[in-house]
Amino acid sequence: MDRRKFLKASAIAAGGALAAPYILPSGRLFAASGARIVDHVVFVLFGGGIRNQESVKQQYLANQGLPTQGNVMENMLTGAKPSQNLVYTQWNPILSNSLASQGTLFPEMRYKTGPTGHYNGHTVGMTGNYTETGLNLNINPEFPTVFEYYRKHYNPAKNAINAWWISEGLGPYPSLNYSRHPSYGSQYGANYLRPATVFASQLGNKYYGDASSFQPDDVNRLEKVKNFLDKNFDKSISDIPGVNNVRADMEAIKDLYIDILNGVIPIDWPLPNGVSQSELTGDLINFAAAWQVLNRFKPELTVINSFNLDICHSDFTGYIKNLHKADYGVGWLWNKIQSDPVMANNTIMICMPEHGRNLMPNNLYDNNGLRAFDHTSDNNSREVFSLIVGPSSKVKQGQVVGTSTTPVGESIDIVPTIAHILGFHNDIPAGLLPGKVLNQAFV
Numbered sequence: 001m002d003r004r005k006f007l008k009a010s011a012i013a014a015g016g017a018l019a020a021p022y023i024l025p026s027g028r029l030f031a032a033s034g035a036r037i038v039d040h041v042v043f044v045l046f047g048g049g050i051r052n053q054e055s056v057k058q059q060y061l062a063n064q065g066l067p068t069q070g071n072v073m074e075n076m077l078t079g080a081k082p083s084q085n086l087v088y089t090q091w092n093p094i095l096s097n098s099l100a101s102q103g104t105l106f107p108e109m110r111y112k113t114g115p116t117g118h119y120n121g122h123t124v125g126m127t128g129n130y131t132e133t134g135l136n137l138n139i140n141p142e143f144p145t146v147f148e149y150y151r152k153h154y155n156p157a158k159n160a161i162n163a164w165w166i167s168e169g170l171g172p173y174p175s176l177n178y179s180r181h182p183s184y185g186s187q188y189g190a191n192y193l194r195p196a197t198v199f200a201s202q203l204g205n206k207y208y209g210d211a212s213s214f215q216p217d218d219v220n221r222l223e224k225v226k227n228f229l230d231k232n233f234d235k236s237i238s239d240i241p242g243v244n245n246v247r248a249d250m251e252a253i254k255d256l257y258i259d260i261l262n263g264v265i266p267i268d269w270p271l272p273n274g275v276s277q278s279e280l281t282g283d284l285i286n287f288a289a290a291w292q293v294l295n296r297f298k299p300e301l302t303v304i305n306s307f308n309l310d311i312c313h314s315d316f317t318g319y320i321k322n323l324h325k326a327d328y329g330v331g332w333l334w335n336k337i338q339s340d341p342v343m344a345n346n347t348i349m350i351c352m353p354e355h356g357r358n359l360m361p362n363n364l365y366d367n368n369g370l371r372a373f374d375h376t377s378d379n380n381s382r383e384v385f386s387l388i389v390g391p392s393s394k395v396k397q398g399q400v401v402g403t404s405t406t407p408v409g410e411s412i413d414i415v416p417t418i419a420h421i422l423g424f425h426n427d428i429p430a431g432l433l434p435g436k437v438l439n440q441a442f443v
Contacts, residue, residue, distance in 0.1 A: 036423035037394050037442060040347040042294070042302045042337070043146075043418060044330055045125045047118060047168070048309030049375040050353040052383045054323060056107040061085055064316070064370050072324045075099060075331025076351065076387060087368050088321040091272050095331045099349070103389030104399040104441035108407035111355050116381040118310070119172040121354025121411075126176050126303065128415030128433045138172055144179045144432065146415045147190035150301050153419075153427040160191050161249040161297055166290050167305040168282060169194035177243065183429075189243040190301070191253065195289030196282060198260055202267045203277070203285075256296050265292065270332035281308045281322055287329035291336045298342050300422060304333075312357060316370035334389065348390035348421055352414055356381045384411060388441040401440045413438050 053059045058071045060082045070082030074093040078100045081090055114120050114130040123131045127143040144152075147163045167173040178189030245253065259265045268291070269277060270284045283306035290304045306326050312319035330351060338344045359380035361371030375381040386409060388395060402408030412435035419425035420437040 034420075034423040034426050037421045038346050038348050038390060039422075040298070040300055040302075040337075040343050041418050041421055042290070042304070042333070042347060042349045043125075043414065044333075044349065044351040045122060045303060045305045046309060046326065046351070046353040047122065047173075047305050047307040049116070049121070049312065049355050049357045049381065050309060050323065050384075051312075051357040051373065051380065052107070052385060053380075054320065055353075056105070056385045060320075061087075061370070072320060073327035075327045075334075077105075077327075087317045087370070088324050091275070091324065091328050093331060094272070094328060094335055099331065099334060099351075099387055099389045100400075101398045102392075103349075103387060103395045103397065104401060104438075106386040106388075106401050106409045106438065106441075108402045108404050109352070109384045109386050109409035109411065109413070110407050111382045111384055111411045116355040116375045116377045118354065122172065122176055122305065124411045125352060125354055125414055127179065128412045128435045130412060138175055139180070140175045141179045142181065144181045144184040145176060145189070146303070146418050147301065148178055148181070148184040148188035149415070149419055149428055149432075150422060150424065151188040151190075152184060153424040154422065155424075155427075158300065159249055160189065160243050160245045161253065162299050163190035163301045164290075164293050164297075164299050165190045165192045165303050166195060166286055166293065167192070167303075168286075168307045169197060173305060173307075186243055190303075191243060191245070193289060193293065195285045198257055199267070199285055199289060202260065202263065203280075252297070256292065260292065267292070268336075270329045272328075279325075281325050282306075283308045283322065283326045284329045287333045291333060294337065294343065295340065298340075301418070312373050313362070314364045314372050315366045316372050317366045317368045345391045348388065348395060350386065350388050350414060350418070352386040352411070353384050355411075356383045383407075386414065386438070388417070388438065392443075394443055395441055396443055399441070401438075408440065409438055410435060417441075 053063050055073055056077060058069060058077070058079050060070045060072060061068045066085050068082050068085040071077055071079035072082065074081055075095045076099045078098045111124065112130065114124065114132050119133060120131050123141045126145045127141050129143040131141065147165065150163055151158050151160070165177040174192055177192050178184065178186045267288060269280060270287050271279060286304055286306065290302060293299065294302060308322040309319055309326065311322060334349060337347050355375055357373040357375045357380065358378050362374050364372040366372065416425055416433045416435045417438045419428060425437065
């Protein structure tokens with residue numbers, strides 16, 4: 001070793017010695033920026049729009065001119081199921097106690113401003129900022145996402161393998177793991193997984209299909225990737241902008257995907273015993289994929305979206321069926337988390353719809369003669385709920401906060417609440433998060 005290299009190596013070694021991390025009694029390196037409540041957060045962001053009438057208000061078909069009311073979400077909410085005029089197959093709840101009894105329910109939150117569209121609703125839920133974007137819905141959001149805040153401000157900064165965005169792959173969803181904000185960006189983004197692609201072989205499709213099966217926006221994305229790679233062929237992976245994992249994490253993620261594609265891992269589907277895989281929805285597949293990621297990597301921040309509820313534009317019966325199934329998937333995932341020795345009693349789950357749906361129906365009827373509902377920014381489409389579930393020592397149990405006359409909370413409150421739970425809320429620069437922490441939920 002020459003003199004210059006020796007001095008450089010010595011300086012690095014000395015610097016490392018001077019900056020040796022303090023090992024906490026818990027075994028963790030460093031202290032978080034603030035006191036954590038738990039080490040894992042799972043955020044379920046329901047896409048497609050859920051009306052409070054069919055969810056927390058448990059009105060079932062009452063708004064269709066029928067007398068039947070009841071709870072179609074027995075895993076999440078407390079209340080008796082409908083007893084007549086059944087337009088869906090009732091699956092017995094997988095949880096013996098509803099999630100509402102294991103946490104705090106905010107039944108009357110508000111999505112206060114901006115279009116109640118899917119890009120807007122997801123962007124609000126994941127950035128904690130309202131947005132007026134209504135044209136280009138395939139761009140990264142203007143404000144940082146919860147993943148970026150977490151990865152940049154948690155001390156020490158977290159690798160991408162600790163943050164996951166699990167969602168449908170079409171439309172705006174793949175663009176929501178990081179923003180265009182100049183102080184953040186892709187280097188702080190999360191790993192993105194589209195379960196319908198990775199799980200294709202487990203669902204009877206050995207191969208995803210040829211290019212003819214792609215939607216037009218998929219083809220455009222592939223063309224952009226090709227052009228991007230052509231321009232960067234002489235660079236190493238660490239030189240290319242994007243969500244980068246360290247080599248060991250890249251290999252671990254690859255191994256998971258290969259194990260799934262080759263059928264090495266037996267996939268546990270969120271279905272009741274005896275129910276065929278034909279009853280799976282995209283939402284249930286997303287929950288199954290989320291569990292594979294949680295089980296393998298124990299990430300600290302995971303966001304999962306659903307999307308099948310958007311059928312309510314034309315098929316109210318299908319909406320009720322999918323709402324019931326999505327509820328089952330949430331309960332199933334919570335059961336899985338409680339069975340894991342690392343995540344049990346150390347995880348908080350938050351559930352919220354991206355937005356609601358209109359009070360008045362449109363002019364479409366389904367096969368059962370039930371009216372359909374759009375989401376065109378009326379006051380009803382701005383009514384949402386949120387459920388925060390966790391260990392009794394951390395989250396208040398069986399509590400209901402807010403009413404229709406005194407609503408509590410907004411859609412923009414979820415991101416600061418997650419930041420509070422994971423202990424980095426106070427480190428986020430002032431002015432970026434206008435929402436409040438939902439402190440009412442915590443012990």
